[in-house]
Amino acid sequence: MTTIVARYADPIEAQIACGLLQAEGIDVHVGDAHTALANWEWRLAIGGVKLHVRDDQLDQAREVIRRLDAGEFALAPDEAAEPQTAARASPRRRWWVWLAYLALALFAILGVDVLRTH
Numbered sequence: 001m002t003t004i005v006a007r008y009a010d011p012i013e014a015q016i017a018c019g020l021l022q023a024e025g026i027d028v029h030v031g032d033a034h035t036a037l038a039n040w041e042w043r044l045a046i047g048g049v050k051l052h053v054r055d056d057q058l059d060q061a062r063e064v065i066r067r068l069d070a071g072e073f074a075l076a077p078d079e080a081a082e083p084q085t086a087a088r089a090s091p092r093r094r095w096w097v098w099l100a101y102l103a104l105a106l107f108a109i110l111g112v113d114v115l116r117t118h
Contacts, residue, residue: 002029005061007048011036014049017068024064026057 005021008014011033021028031050036043043049053061067073 001055002052003055003058004031004050005053005058006051006065008051009043009048011049014051017065018051020068020073021051021053021061021064024060026053026061026064028053028061 005028006014006017008017011030014030014033018028018030029052031052032046033049035046036049051061051065
């Protein structure tokens with residue numbers, strides 16, 4: 001039998017916790033991750049992404065999850081700094097992309113036919 005040891009609204013966080021549990025030698029199954037990725041609006045309705053572990057490893061898994069939630073595995077501030085590279089998209093470019101999405105969404109709401117398909 002298995003028991004749900006943790007639930008996450010974010011499938012990526014669930015995968016990180018899964019990897020940590022596997023690194024500790026715990027057999028773990030990630031449930032509903034594909035549903036949460038494909039239908040993001042259902043995440044809360046389905047109870048999030050669930051981590052299932054065997055009953056005989058439940059106490060060990062709970063301890064690892066407790067340590068993860070307490071921040072024991074967090075990087076030190078100097079290790080967490082991301083190196084600046086030219087390959088990273090500039091914040092200004094990302095700002096314009098979001099502005100374009102916003103404009104398209106407003107056009108769609110207002111019924112403006114941007115593509116002139118008629």
